[in-house]
Amino acid sequence: MTQLDFIGDIHGYADKLRQLLLKMEYGVKGKGYRHSSRKVVFVGDFIDRGPHNPAVVEIARAMVEAGDAFAVCGNHEHNAIGFNTLVKNGYLRPHTVKNFKQHSTTLLQYHGNQKGYDDAIAWFKTLPLFIEQESFRAVHATYDDRSIKTLKRLTGNGVLSDDQYLELVNKDSELYKAVEITCKGKEIALPEGQSFLDKDGTERFDIRLKWWLDTQKTSIKNLSIIEDIEIDENKFLQTESDYYKEEEKPIFFGHYWLKGEPNLYRNNVCCLDYSVAKDGYLCAYRFNGEEELSNDNLVFI
Template identity: 45%
Template sequence: MSKRFDIIGDIHGHANVLVSLLEKLGYRRHGKGYRHSDRKVIFVGDFVDRGPAIGEVVEIARAMVEARDALAVMGNHEYNAIAFHTPRPGKQGEWFRPHSDKNLKQHQATLDQLSPGELADAISWFKTLPVAIEIVGIRVAHASWQTRDIDSINDALADAGRFTPEFLAMSEDAGSDLNNAIENVLKGPELQMPDGHSIVDKAGHRRGSVRIKWYEDGTGLTYRQHHLGSDDVPDVEIATDDLATVDIYPRDAVPVFVGHYWLTGTPTPLAANVACTDYSVAKGGKLVAYRWHGESVLSADKFHWVETE
């Protein structure tokens, strides 16, 4: 298989920007999707919520995957949509993702733009997506590569069925091993901050935990130094014991690509073998792609992007 992939970050319903980026990269319309003569896309997930053309984004991405012009992993917003629309068996009016004001607000653009039939069809497709891809020298996951957690998720999917109520009953059981695995792979490993400290994240939610640089050793660092993202995080030293649950991505491992983190500024690798392609398209930022040609050391000049319109 070719070692020529374009890894595209979180799209969140911004179809016009996606089309502009694909055309900039040399892809041309093919049916409902886009095709390149000798390259393929890998989408890092988060197709839905927030943007103005969610149905079109899902249509393009799905068409490309089904035509084998692209691969895709699941984002936390696809997982959330599955859970939001799956009722808890035997519990009238209860869903695996509660229909709270917070969750409704996050998902509202999708609810407004897709008909019930379109939404059901999209969710059926989301359930087919892998949570991680390892192929010809690279790895892709939505938020982090944690080998044990990815294996746990895949084992549970094989045993319980792909995002069935049986699977969701385990994955939505707060604090369970499977719940922790889903959180780590689709939302990123986090550290709880000391009492009295919190942040307000880019979605406006107050949080007592911070996402961390899972590809670095955080020993001796502060939460601000070890934070992955663009939130305003306290400059307080991390308790060393809190780092034990995270598998640090090895510096000699194959390159891994993620999205999810709402980065800002000029795209650049996070480490020699780690790159994030989420640069906040849903917050007036960029839709970013990394053009990978088989290299083991990633380079800033391989990033390409289109600014939000």
């Protein structure tokens, strides 16, 4: 089996990406990088926020096209596609101030290079929402069995067709829900009448779920990815939700803006987003096919 290096959210930090690849003994090859015996799996979010978005896309794309890497689509790539997809009443991702701001560094850095931007969007559309192999799985945000089954049934390999992007205007559709959960994360409603205030003081009625924990056995406070919420330690959800079991194959993902030193959630649950765009780390996991992951295989800069 090929040995794989999973790389977390990059968000336009091309220098960090180059440093990380060199640290893992990849060498420059054309516009990308190559290792004699290993390949990269990018878990998505190449763009937005950082200083060198086009360079990150160029490196990742060159590696994927040369067969030196695989990649899944992150929510930022998915949003960029929507930003450029015309539907009946405007764009699939509306051109609001908030959405412009989220995508603004990427737009500005492609200024004067419309073709490069269009090519990047076209490349994002070739990326699958999940990768599943015998020894591992990879998604951007959540591996939810029901959503992945839906994506497999509707798309086969997890790549949406042009028609399927147009179908995403229907927010009640099975496809829309499966895409949202997979690349933006699984949220779950708090019991009726309950809420908490987030750091910005906004009242929240849902939590971002640690989807690898048993909701029946874990308190709401411990199920929330954002850990400093004001909610009773002893409250449990009444609704049942499937979760990623301890005995399943290793799952790699990004998305969650984790803080501090990279650390596995569990020996089959590996989040690689350590907030490089907020003075954190760009993080990789060097995978050799082991069933139980180890913190010793995390590399970050």
